[in-house]
Amino acid sequence: MLGFLIAAAAGFLTPQIESAVTKPLVSALEKRIPVTPNETRAIAFMVALLGAAVLCALVDSGSVFGVIIGAILGYFGLRIFNAVKAEIEGRTGD
Numbered sequence: 540m541l542g543f544l545i546a547a548a549a550g551f552l553t554p555q556i557e558s559a560v561t562k563p564l565v566s567a568l569e570k571r572i573p574v575t576p577n578e579t580r581a582i583a584f585m586v587a588l589l590g591a592a593v594l595c596a597l598v599d600s601g602s603v604f605g606v607i608i609g610a611i612l613g614y615f616g617l618r619i620f621n622a623v624k625a626e627i628e629g630r631t632g633d
């Protein structure tokens with residue numbers, strides 16, 4: 540369960556680490572590998588998952604499946620919540 544929560548936090552924090560961590564990494568990568576602007580968010584997600592994996596290994600918690608589900612729910616959590624909320628509000632208005 541702890542691995543799930545760590546991965547959910549990593550997925551949720553992906554947009555926040557994009558400018559702080561990923562921009563310098565992309566700058567270093569662009570010297571050797573072409574990186575398009577739309578790949579920056581994917582690189583941020585990979586960095587966040589790498590951090591989550593290291594934390595999960597250090598605390599010896601979480602299965603691979605739990606970490607993956609946690610990361611997906613963390614990344615898309617606000618969008619899923621807003622979609623469910625809009626659906627509920629739409630039904631109560633009838």
